[in-house]
Amino acid sequence: MIEINHLNKTFTEKGSKVEAVRDVSLHIAKGQIYGIIGNSGAGKSTLVRCLNLLEIADSGDLRIGDQQLTFKNGRACQAGSGTPLSEKDQSRLRRSIGMIFQHFNLLDRSTVFENIAYPLRYTGMSRKEISERVDELLALVNLQDKRGAYPAQLSGGQKQRVAIARALANRPQILLSDEATSALDPDATESILNLLLNLNERLGLTIVLITHEMAVIKSIAERVAVMENGCVVEEGEVYDVFARPREEITRRFVASASALSRINKLLAEDSPMVRTKPGELLVKLTFTRESVGEAAISAISQKFGIAVNIVLASVEELRGVALGGLIAIFHGDAEQIQAALDYLIKDKVEVEVLRRG
Template sequence: MIELQEVSVVFPQKGGALTAVQKVNLQVEKGDIFGIVGYSGAGKSTLVRVMNLLQRPSSGKVWVAGTELTALSEKKLREKRKGIGMIFQHFNLMDSRTVFDNVDFSLKYTGKSKAARQQKVTELLDLVGLADKELAYPSQLSGGQKQRVAIARALANDPAILLCDEATSALDPKTTLQILALLKRLNQELGLTIVLITHEMQIVKEICNKVAVMEKGRILEVGNSVQIFSQPKEALTQDFIRTATHLDQALETIFSQPTLAKLASNQWLVELSYVGEQTNEPLIAQLYSRYQVTTNILYGNVEFLQNTPIGSLIVILSGELHQRQQALRHLQQQGVSVQVLQEAGVAPLATEASA
């Protein structure tokens, strides 16, 4: 649905140039909810604006639904943009117009009759759950309601693509989940392809089936959400994942406990990560029955991404050295990712365990 080929964006500046996007190659398939995540300044917003040529790339090509946008005249580009809706962090509603008129404004120059436009706006407001707010003004709405109006307006011309630039950043957590649920429903009911720009991996976790991680204008890592969450390759991706799954918070709490500051000589502090069917296996029970290794669970979490469970445990394993080694080897053979975080008398580790 969207393909970027060697796309770069360079902004001229006094005394030099700022490269916001560097040679990005990216594909978004029809029906994807594609998340692009990165910290502030990574180039995410510039990249999403390239997808509808609100920001023309300095070099490279942009294809949408089989058409090369970068080769179109301004007139043809404006026509093509009707198939690409866009919503923003700050809603961009017109305060002097009612909810109905804000949505209707997108239909003003479509050639539709007044009756057809009225019917379309009514359908859209019903779709986003605002049928009772058509005569209200933006100042009378909550943040979530304003974003629903913005979504309805973006859908007015029946786009195949919806670009969302930090669309939930101005919303509280509960409202954010409601807007994400709406976007997911629109994706399923309308077959809408959605590109979601965010700095929060939690947002990606909620609805995205694919994700790209950006840093300093480059795409570091791309994959389906299960793959990225269970096997992140890049350090930045790992950082995002650990924040989203609350592992870092759990470890900080664990290491701050005086009783856990010093492990016994026959103990390891270990992080276990597992995906899919492994969450149904009694792996912890097997460690004692097979290797006489006892397990003290300090933290546990299971996330569901695209209906696939992804689990994390932080445990203290106790037993003779050779028994612990055999236990870790068994876990790895079962497909569990094992990381020894701390040994007795040694500072916390960050190396993959090897038996």
């Protein structure tokens, strides 16, 4: 559905250059919810703005559905012929992609109805057709009773629903969501994420979800790309990235959304909960879909005669698949502890030794 190949975008401001997007290549399948996470300034917004040509990339190739584009000399061109895209083609492409933002970008002086109807002007639809389509969209986002309300009369979550309805007015195949839940409280965030998941399932909508919050990725994305300084530094299935983050920045994002991250505070404080005596080991175990459900802890205490003191434990659910985490102190004979660790690793449990007593 979306293929980004070697995309670059540099801004020059007052003589200094910012490489906002550097050699980014990503493939996003049709019907996927694809997360892009990164800290402020990582280049996330610039990257997605290049997808709907709100920014024109400096170089690279882009395929959106059946449109193959290549960027050169600051222009979007047809791949192959190299002819610059006509205004008409550009607006056709833009119409096939909806976008929602952190601050909703609604017209304050227009009603909910008018906001949603806005992109339907000049499409050749009659007033009656527009009215029917808006009603359909209001039902889709569950806001039928707010048809005549003004944005100021709506909650943040309701405003974002209006923005989603407006973004979907022209039946786009793709929805770009740029920090759409960042200004919302946790309940409204959850309800908007559920709505996005629902739209993805019901309409087969491909969603590119930008965020700086791993919890957002965790709740609805299937794949994720981690951006840092304009580059994609890590990419994969959300489950795998959570179970086995490779880059330091990814580890930090994963920890931020994990119930086990409290361990860092306990370690920093040298809490009695994590103090190890000589011979003891403080270990973090991650049980993935390959290993979860195994009675690993009772197995190792029986087989190797070691005591396991649990410090922290969690079971998370990533799109219906469990991911377990356990931080525990192992106590016993050194050789037996090592044999237990080897046993766990063989059993596909991720093992990380946090502290040796």
